[in-house]
Amino acid sequence: MDRSEITDNPKIEPYDEPTGGWGSVKSLVAKSTQEGLLASSVWSTLGDQNKADGYQCVSCSWAKPADPKPFEYCENGAKATMWEITPKRCDRDFFARHTVTELLEWTDHDLEKQGRLTTPMKYDRSLDQYVPVKWEEAFREIGEELNALDPKSVVFYVSGRASLEASHMWQLFARIYGSNNLPDSSNMCHESTSVGLPESIGSPVGTVTLEDFDACDMMFFFGHNTGTNAPRLLHWVQEARKRGAPVITFNPILERGLMRFKSPQNPLEMLTPDQGTKMSSDYYQVRGGGDIAAMTGIAKAVFALDDAARENGGKRVLDTDFIAEHGHGFEAFEAFVRAAEWHEIERCSGLSRDELEHVGRVYSKAERVIGNYGMGLTQHRHGIENVQMLCNLLLMRGMMGKKGAGISPIRGHSNVQGQRTVGITEKLDLIPHEKFEEFYGFTVPKEKGLDTVEACQGVIDGSVKGFVCLGGNFSRAAPETEMMEEAWRKMRLNVQISTKLNRNHLLACEKTYILPCLGRIEKHIENGVAQTVSVEDSTACVHASYGNREPASRELLSEPKITAELAKATVAGKSTVPWDEWVADYSKVRDAIERAYPADFKDFNKRMGTPGGFHRDIGASRREWRTDTGKANFLVPESFDVDPDIDTSAQDVLKLITVRSNDQFNTTVYGYDDRLRGVHGTRMVILMNEEDMRRLGLTNDDRVDLETHADDGVHRRVENYRVHAWQLPKGNCAGYYPELNALVPLWHHSRRAHVPAAKSVPVRIIKRPVT
Numbered sequence: 001m002d003r004s005e006i007t008d009n010p011k012i013e014p015y016d017e018p019t020g021g022w023g024s025v026k027s028l029v030a031k032s033t034q035e036g037l038l039a040s041s042v043w044s045t046l047g048d049q050n051k052a053d054g055y056q057c058v059s060c061s062w063a064k065p066a067d068p069k070p071f072e073y074c075e076n077g078a079k080a081t082m083w084e085i086t087p088k089r090c091d092r093d094f095f096a097r098h099t100v101t102e103l104l105e106w107t108d109h110d111l112e113k114q115g116r117l118t119t120p121m122k123y124d125r126s127l128d129q130y131v132p133v134k135w136e137e138a139f140r141e142i143g144e145e146l147n148a149l150d151p152k153s154v155v156f157y158v159s160g161r162a163s164l165e166a167s168h169m170w171q172l173f174a175r176i177y178g179s180n181n182l183p184d185s186s187n188m189c190h191e192s193t194s195v196g197l198p199e200s201i202g203s204p205v206g207t208v209t210l211e212d213f214d215a216c217d218m219m220f221f222f223g224h225n226t227g228t229n230a231p232r233l234l235h236w237v238q239e240a241r242k243r244g245a246p247v248i249t250f251n252p253i254l255e256r257g258l259m260r261f262k263s264p265q266n267p268l269e270m271l272t273p274d275q276g277t278k279m280s281s282d283y284y285q286v287r288g289g290g291d292i293a294a295m296t297g298i299a300k301a302v303f304a305l306d307d308a309a310r311e312n313g314g315k316r317v318l319d320t321d322f323i324a325e326h327g328h329g330f331e332a333f334e335a336f337v338r339a340a341e342w343h344e345i346e347r348c349s350g351l352s353r354d355e356l357e358h359v360g361r362v363y364s365k366a367e368r369v370i371g372n373y374g375m376g377l378t379q380h381r382h383g384i385e386n387v388q389m390l391c392n393l394l395l396m397r398g399m400m401g402k403k404g405a406g407i408s409p410i411r412g413h414s415n416v417q418g419q420r421t422v423g424i425t426e427k428l429d430l431i432p433h434e435k436f437e438e439f440y441g442f443t444v445p446k447e448k449g450l451d452t453v454e455a456c457q458g459v460i461d462g463s464v465k466g467f468v469c470l471g472g473n474f475s476r477a478a479p480e481t482e483m484m485e486e487a488w489r490k491m492r493l494n495v496q497i498s499t500k501l502n503r504n505h506l507l508a509c510e511k512t513y514i515l516p517c518l519g520r521i522e523k524h525i526e527n528g529v530a531q532t533v534s535v536e537d538s539t540a541c542v543h544a545s546y547g548n549r550e551p552a553s554r555e556l557l558s559e560p561k562i563t564a565e566l567a568k569a570t571v572a573g574k575s576t577v578p579w580d581e582w583v584a585d586y587s588k589v590r591d592a593i594e595r596a597y598p599a600d601f602k603d604f605n606k607r608m609g610t611p612g613g614f615h616r617d618i619g620a621s622r623r624e625w626r627t628d629t630g631k632a633n634f635l636v637p638e639s640f641d642v643d644p645d646i647d648t649s650a651q652d653v654l655k656l657i658t659v660r661s662n663d664q665f666n667t668t669v670y671g672y673d674d675r676l677r678g679v680h681g682t683r684m685v686i687l688m689n690e691e692d693m694r695r696l697g698l699t700n701d702d703r704v705d706l707e708t709h710a711d712d713g714v715h716r717r718v719e720n721y722r723v724h725a726w727q728l729p730k731g732n733c734a735g736y737y738p739e740l741n742a743l744v745p746l747w748h749h750s751r752r753a754h755v756p757a758a759k760s761v762p763v764r765i766i767k768r769p770v771t
């Protein structure tokens with residue numbers, strides 16, 4: 001049940017202030033008051049955020065510069081910090097006052113708002129409550145349960161926040177136990193990147209660093225809501241705009257952050273009563289899922305300009321030297337683009353030939369171009385093809401592996417990229433398994449483990465019997481809410497290592513435990529010594545992070561400690577991993593990471609304090625292509641039709657885009673104000689194109705139910721949403737995740753990468769009778 005509406009009278013009207021600016025300052029002050037935090041304590045903590053000798057923000061993974069500003073944080077990073085350092089506590093008394101059945105009626109916001117978890121808890125079915133459990137008892141019991149289960153039936157999920165140290169230990173624990181079932185939040189996020197980029201350019205991650213952002217003379221933004229989800233990046237966009245660099249955005253929704261921005265770091269800008277910097281020189285409201293078509297149109301325009309240059313002896317627009325020396329498959333790509341018909345491109349992208357030719361001209365003049373993108377490309381059935389098409393577009397002009405140019409997948413969680421780097425993956429060929437076997441004397445299981453979609457499938461069909469989560473809110477973040485919640489409770493074991501209470505904790509299995517852990521901002525004292533952790537940012541730079549706050553409770557343990565104790569209770573004697581030694585000194589875990597991944601982590605302990613972080617070994621950044629051909633591959637999409645096998649021609653069917661508000665971090669809902677979209681007091685809203693509304697006989701504030709339009713015998717429905725007219729392409733509508741995950745079918749995912757296609761859910765809109 002969703003009650004994500006807090007007033008009877010929500011306000012919805014487009015926001016026309018710049019992002020940043022006073023709006024963000026006001027929002028922060030309100031949040032610190034709401035959390036009951038003393039101003040002095042908040043500001044002293046925030047002063048250390050994203051500094052070389054401070055802690056790395058727990059919000060997004062945007063890069064941290066070597067020369068940080070005095071306040072190197074944004075509105076949303078500060079909110080995430082305040083949410084973690086809150087004085088509120090979700091302690092044993094709280095659990096004594098509420099049954100789990102009662103808590104299941106609460107919203108995501110109300111659950112997390114209770115504050116930090118303080119005590120290890122265990123579900124007591126006779127009371128329908130969580131009761132305190134001693135750490136040793138919890139570890140022993142979980143170990144016994146795991147040993148009674150088939151390792152192949154247990155999933156070890158990781159949400160992208162845990163440090164490199166905790167993550168490396170976690171995957172060793174799972175593999176020694178006998179399971180490669182190591183999905184992480186990346187499976188729901190940038191897995192289309194992790195599969196698509198290696199095929200194109202031989203690197204699973206982006207090729208650019210902040211130096212490139214300083215040097216670029218043009219940027220593309222495809223499907224990223226930068227003002228909300230990586231706000232610090234706006235500073236680099238603003239700088240580029242001030243240098244006169246065009247920034248061209250493709251997004252079905254007009255997102256404020258990529259329209260107007262005022263830097264809260266700049267007093268002069270803040271005091272000038274204007275609209276701030278115009279962030280996108282051109283903003284195109286591409287049809288949801290229409291990016292391949294749009295990029296084909298741009299490429300077609302580039303070919304035409306190159307043809308003209310060749311004819312009249314002008315400078316070539318294609319980078320022919322680059323293509324000859326580094327490219328593979330260019331001819332097929334060229335043939336695909338030349339054969340594409342403009343009317344098809346226009347139909348699928350929703351953009352005109354004139355518009356795309358304009359982009360082609362701007363792009364042709366630029367010398368150093370960065371292609372940024374987010375979930376608007378990855379969370380589609382053709383997520384991989386989207387990513388690869390952006391590569392093609394950049395490669396045709398040699399915009400890869402040179403200063404100021406490259407591809408920039410903007411990652412989500414603050415260490416999601418790093419977790420994959422140090423072994424959190426279900427795929428055997430992505431880990432140095434021979435080394436693990438040699439170093440630690442155990443046999444790594446050799447079959448592929450379960451990814452997120454497969455793990456959900458296993459929960460639903462009963463083959464998965466245990467779920468052990470290092471952070472996150474898996475069942476809420478994943479598709480198919482209703483089926484998942486029902487099936488989850490039939491499992492044997494649910495273990496949640498967490499900082500805050502969330503809905504996944506309430507899906508009680510035969511044995512269910514909440515193990516509360518330290519957050520990254522807190523001191524990790526082990527063996528009497530303050531320990532350091534590390535994370536990798538979106539630009540593949542690795543940073544140390546030093547927690548500075550007193551722990552929220554004396555009972556909390558660190559993630560590495562919990563991992564080690566679980567391992568000792570489950571797989572003692574089955575490997576030579578020195579768990580206690582590692583926990584007593586995290587630098588030894590870093591030595592182990594360096595030994596396993598010497599090219600990426602050379603002199604790890606020495607270099608991790610480097611201001612700005614140290615850059616990993618990304619071959620494509622220097623035109624070394626680790627692909628099957630040894631070249632940068634132009635890869636041709638099958639078609640640019642959106643979801644060829646889903647029929648959306650019925651009159652009441654729209655493609656639903658699920659997005660984040662400016663007041664949430666994934667399933668963590670801080671509040672009900674999506675300030676940058678002007679939606680206040682509700683999350684139960686569906687934004688729609690005005691013409692679609694007219695066609696369906698709807699006016700603002702009418703109530704609707706939504707049903708998934710799918711022929712699979714499953715009835716998926718959410719009820720009583722409010723509709724509101726919005727500037728969106730016809731045929732699309734938008735609303736908030738995670739509530740709308742109830743509508744996402746499990747089979748509706750990016751082909752091969754299995755990222756749920758949360759940006760193109762076919763839904764039917766059903767008007768409710770007025771009551």
Ligand SMILES: Nc1nc2c(c(=O)[nH]1)N[C@H]1C(S)=C(S)[C@@H](COP(=O)(O)OP(=O)(O)OC[C@H]3O[C@@H](n4cnc5c(=O)[nH]c(N)nc54)[C@H](O)[C@@H]3O)O[C@H]1N2
Nearest residue numbers: 060076223225229250288289374375376412413660665666
């Ligand atoms: N404050 C805050 N910061 C966050 C998060 C958060 O929840 N809150 N989450 C973190 C995580 S884990 C992630 S992965 C990132 C997510 O950051 P984003 O990638 O920005 O994720 P979304 O909010 O899903 O927004 C996707 C954007 O893509 C657009 N879009 C949708 N469909 C299409 C399409 O077909 N084509 C194009 N071109 N655009 C499309 C949407 O309108 C929206 O603007 O942010 C991270 N940072």
Ligand SMILES: Nc1nc2c(c(=O)[nH]1)N[C@H]1C(S)=C(S)[C@@H](COP(=O)(O)OP(=O)(O)OC[C@H]3O[C@@H](n4cnc5c(=O)[nH]c(N)nc54)[C@H](O)[C@@H]3O)O[C@H]1N2
Nearest residue numbers: 159185188189471472473477498499500502666667737758
């Ligand atoms: N429909 C739809 N679904 C989506 C998306 C979408 O755009 N649309 N986006 C997808 C994406 S990109 C992602 S990344 C996933 C997110 O999926 P998850 O990463 O699983 O979800 P989060 O909401 O980030 O997890 C929040 C919980 O993490 C715990 N936590 C917070 N900090 C810590 C910590 O330091 N340590 C530990 N151990 N626990 C901590 C808290 O208990 C909190 O309740 O959702 C995906 N699902």
Ligand SMILES: [Mo]
Nearest residue numbers: 185189412413
């Ligand atoms: Mo994400």
